[in-house]
Amino acid sequence: MKKTTGSILAALFVLLPVAISFAASTYTLSVDLPAAEGITVSAASVAVADNAFTPVDTTLLAFGQMIPNTEFGIWTPPNYFALDIAGDGPGGRVLTISYSDALNPNIDVAAGLGTKTTATFKKLIWTGATTKPTENDMSGHAQKSLDDVNKNAEVFTKEELAGGWLRIYVGVSTGELVGKPFTNGDASGTYTGQITITDTAS
DSSP states (O other), X not given: OHHHHHHHHHHXXXXXXXXXXXXXXXXXXXXXXXXXXXXXXXXXXXXXXXXXXXXXXXXXXXOOSOEEETTTTEEEOSEEEEEEEEESSTTOOEEEEEEEEOOOOSSSGGGSHHHHEEEEEEEEEOOOTTSOOEEEEOTTOOOEEHHHHHHHTEEEOHHHHTTSEEEEEEEEXXXXXXXXXXXXXXXXXXXXXXXXXXXXXO
């Protein structure tokens, strides 16, 4: 009889609810990202031979000693340049790209560096910490000579660059698509010009 009673009591003990009190703590997380108030520009020299990027820490972008291409009768440099341009914070900035010739040894004022160099525009999108960003063509911003960049007032809106940033490839023309290459018909000497990048909030 004692054995039966003990079994019943044990069963009742197991079935009885046990009140346990837990203390709850709630934490609010926040992050403040300042809106972009300007831009950051980084330049890299890109080798024609293997497309290797080398950072440039100066505003002087020198194409270097030109190399003759006897097959096509033109002169080309050993490198071209990549300019990465992004807002210095979220929200982006409106970018305007302009160009002006400086030194032009040619008698023809229309045969300066602006005619001889081209700009190619890409939108770069970050894809991860261990992968290279993807390059995307930009509608309405075809490759053109730097002279044409100036004539067309190349403007990039916040909407166009949303989710990424602008890269401009600047190189000496080979005459295949746009621009005019350097040939033996050009005057020898130093050709210079200036690219200006202007940013505004809207």
